[in-house]
Amino acid sequence: MKRFLLLRAATALAVVVALSALCFALLDLAPGSPAASILEARSGGRPAAPTDVARLEHRMGLDDPLPVRYGRWVSGAVRGDFGASYGSGRPVAETLADTAPWTLLLTGVAVLFSVVGAVGAGLAAALTRRAWLRRSIETGLFALGGMPGFVTALLLLWIFAAWLRWLPSGGLARPGEPVTAAVLVPHLVLPALALAFGHHFGTYARLVQTGVARLRTAPHVENARARGLRRRTVTARHLVRLGLVPFAARLGVGVGTLIAGAYATEMIFSWPGVGREAILAARQQDYAVLTAVVLVTGVIVVLANLLGDLAVAWLDPRVRLSGRDPAAPNGGMDRAHH
Amino acid sequence: MTALEIVDLTVEVPGRRVVDGLSLRVGAGRVVALVGPSGSGKSLTARSIVRLHDPDAAVRASGAIRLGGTDLLGLGARELRRVRGRRVGYAFQDAAASLNPAVTIGGHLTESVRAHDAGDPGELGAAALERCGLDAAQVWEARPYELSGGQAQRAALALATVLEPDLLIADEVTTALDPVTQAEVLGTVRAQAAEQGRAVLLITHDLAVAGRWADEIAVLSGGRVVEQGPSAGLLAAPSAPFTRELVAAARLEASGPSAHDPSAHGHPARDAGPLVSARGVRRVLRGRGRTTVALDGVDLDVREGESVAVVGRSGSGKSTLVGVLAALDRPAAGRVLAGERDVWTLRDRERRAVRRGTGLVFQDALASFDPRYTVERVVAEALGRRDGVGALLDRVGLDPAMAARRPATLSGGERQRVALARALAAGPRLLLADEPTTGLDVLAQERILALLDRLRRDEGLAVVFVTHDLRVARRIADRVVVLAGGRVVEDVPARSLDAAAHPETRALLAATPAL
Numbered sequence: 001m002k003r004f005l006l007l008r009a010a011t012a013l014a015v016v017v018a019l020s021a022l023c024f025a026l027l028d029l030a031p032g033s034p035a036a037s038i039l040e041a042r043s044g045g046r047p048a049a050p051t052d053v054a055r056l057e058h059r060m061g062l063d064d065p066l067p068v069r070y071g072r073w074v075s076g077a078v079r080g081d082f083g084a085s086y087g088s089g090r091p092v093a094e095t096l097a098d099t100a101p102w103t104l105l106l107t108g109v110a111v112l113f114s115v116v117g118a119v120g121a122g123l124a125a126a127l128t129r130r131a132w133l134r135r136s137i138e139t140g141l142f143a144l145g146g147m148p149g150f151v152t153a154l155l156l157l158w159i160f161a162a163w164l165r166w167l168p169s170g171g172l173a174r175p176g177e178p179v180t181a182a183v184l185v186p187h188l189v190l191p192a193l194a195l196a197f198g199h200h201f202g203t204y205a206r207l208v209q210t211g212v213a214r215l216r217t218a219p220h221v222e223n224a225r226a227r228g229l230r231r232r233t234v235t236a237r238h239l240v241r242l243g244l245v246p247f248a249a250r251l252g253v254g255v256g257t258l259i260a261g262a263y264a265t266e267m268i269f270s271w272p273g274v275g276r277e278a279i280l281a282a283r284q285q286d287y288a289v290l291t292a293v294v295l296v297t298g299v300i301v302v303l304a305n306l307l308g309d310l311a312v313a314w315l316d317p318r319v320r321l322s323g324r325d326p327a328a329p330n331g332g333m334d335r336a337h338h
Numbered sequence: 339m340t341a342l343e344i345v346d347l348t349v350e351v352p353g354r355r356v357v358d359g360l361s362l363r364v365g366a367g368r369v370v371a372l373v374g375p376s377g378s379g380k381s382l383t384a385r386s387i388v389r390l391h392d393p394d395a396a397v398r399a400s401g402a403i404r405l406g407g408t409d410l411l412g413l414g415a416r417e418l419r420r421v422r423g424r425r426v427g428y429a430f431q432d433a434a435a436s437l438n439p440a441v442t443i444g445g446h447l448t449e450s451v452r453a454h455d456a457g458d459p460g461e462l463g464a465a466a467l468e469r470c471g472l473d474a475a476q477v478w479e480a481r482p483y484e485l486s487g488g489q490a491q492r493a494a495l496a497l498a499t500v501l502e503p504d505l506l507i508a509d510e511v512t513t514a515l516d517p518v519t520q521a522e523v524l525g526t527v528r529a530q531a532a533e534q535g536r537a538v539l540l541i542t543h544d545l546a547v548a549g550r551w552a553d554e555i556a557v558l559s560g561g562r563v564v565e566q567g568p569s570a571g572l573l574a575a576p577s578a579p580f581t582r583e584l585v586a587a588a589r590l591e592a593s594g595p596s597a598h599d600p601s602a603h604g605h606p607a608r609d610a611g612p613l614v615s616a617r618g619v620r621r622v623l624r625g626r627g628r629t630t631v632a633l634d635g636v637d638l639d640v641r642e643g644e645s646v647a648v649v650g651r652s653g654s655g656k657s658t659l660v661g662v663l664a665a666l667d668r669p670a671a672g673r674v675l676a677g678e679r680d681v682w683t684l685r686d687r688e689r690r691a692v693r694r695g696t697g698l699v700f701q702d703a704l705a706s707f708d709p710r711y712t713v714e715r716v717v718a719e720a721l722g723r724r725d726g727v728g729a730l731l732d733r734v735g736l737d738p739a740m741a742a743r744r745p746a747t748l749s750g751g752e753r754q755r756v757a758l759a760r761a762l763a764a765g766p767r768l769l770l771a772d773e774p775t776t777g778l779d780v781l782a783q784e785r786i787l788a789l790l791d792r793l794r795r796d797e798g799l800a801v802v803f804v805t806h807d808l809r810v811a812r813r814i815a816d817r818v819v820v821l822a823g824g825r826v827v828e829d830v831p832a833r834s835l836d837a838a839a840h841p842e843t844r845a846l847l848a849a850t851p852a853l
Binding site for chain 1: 388392420430453497
């Protein structure tokens, strides 16, 4: 297990490093110059003279070769210094410190909703003997699965904010006002629900359902019944644990999509997270902010993947030995899982 | 004293009556084998005793199943749970799969003891393991996949008998085991039955196994017992016509020209050069944190029209040898020759041509088919065209009308024929068959073996037949090659097998039950 952990952690670190380099290179290839954008913004939209652009680029160090700029950026980043925003001049680290916790809170709660909902619905569908219940869950999941994330968000807004008026539609942070739990919770519910149910929720619930249902006639489950174990023990220990493996494996990967979705959700519900900053920065070609946001997002995704792998290894100890694809627990059991 | 008494049992699955008025007695301390071909209702009968059916399938059972004085069919779910595991132990065919890979052997034993509040789990569990010939200190913390096939079956047996049940149902427990391990496991079952006065219902399709380890045999056909009696008497003088048929098939005697006589073949067996040869082949398998030398300097020649049986215990390298001879797996050292050419110095294209000249058939035919394909598509894919599928099916003795069906709807014997038709599609000179009849009942097995005989005789096909069953080897082969620890320890003509001297061959021979 220790070796497995070390190996996975080392891989995760390598991925983060590669990600930062790739992101830096891609932004360099993007058309337009940040210096021109800044000058344009200052002068109220008038195109800037090429000499002015060149002078600003030199002052910002943008005319140095790519490896030099990357080296400079890395040496700052490891000390927590991501430079200053091209637009506002505010240190990027400060902006991240203000916004990243909100995004983490939103996605964390959304993942929680997603897991609880998917496991609940999936287990109910897999274990119930009532055909009508299984069919209605399947139909609901199918409908959810066909809906893009932003449609789910708008639908929730329309029902709970506009029509029933149970929950606020957004606008959590007003400048100077402290955010209390009483304000936070109602503001958090809708965006978290939208994020959870709008991003692969149907897939997750379905993976739980098929993962568990497939094992119902597995020899080790039959044996557990033949040994006279209590129904609860058979279900919890022999059916659900291994049945959750495909879901856990997929969830670790899915968190990436969830974070991408979080940025759109933050815009819809005016949530004060990283997403809004990222979209603004992209519009303004504010590479300093953008690179940092991509890196932070990347770290979160890599960590989520790591947690997913660990969850799979905990559920199915065979994975620890081989380090192979956890979506295929074993050859014999998995014939129906193409 | 009768421990288990089944009276007039009828079991229906939707649309079909599988068990039809079955009556059977098993006395305390006796081993009774329930023998019959696939689909005769053996397993359904065994499962009905503790109502172990698929929870979704609507299975209806009527009649009476009495254990001691209790009618099990009349029990409610709660009382039935107390009978399961405590008064009736159940051991399954695939022991490793019948254990949860996430739970240690000790964990399994502990939960069984706890479920019935039967005492100290550590003490009872260790005693059960010891009775089954395992060292508790060694396997308690092990997970099922860390055990060998034989160890896993012993652990599963310990689990089924940890609470010393009155009745043990052993459902095809040794079908996948090599003869030596099989003899050890069944020896343990028998000894425990005698010592603890336990009734054992041994479900098997293998009459020879039944004859050697059961006190009585009950022959099942069409959902009822057609004959029950002491093993020796029943096998020596079967009275029911069906029993006679079954016994004849189980004797594995070739009908028609002898398979052991090369002159009976239309093709020369000895004068042509070898079709495929292994020279000093070594193959090392890595994985799961350990390294295994699966083949360690193997030399083997297979000539045109020849039939070679490769036998050995589990893990002796039999299946690895098939992969190497098929030019699929590259040996770490040594050469594989197709004719004169070393297949691993050829270009990829030429090597693929060599592979096309070799037909492959596996034990689990169904797993080797795409589940969405019809029989026609399975065969046509290998053939490269659709016309001619019917002729191929005809060649392997299948009705060409089967082409439209899916393999999952066929019987085990029929699936194996489809696999054969696919293997023959490219017109190979050599057929590699890896345990193709293991798990088939004796009647289906005999039909496959007769078909292979015919293909050799009429078409001069060379066959390499991997099996752990020496009786099958003797029936099908001119030559028997015994593998042990990745080495060839014996390579003799099949007719002089009984005179073979190597201790491994002697052990296999001694462990193989005969009729």
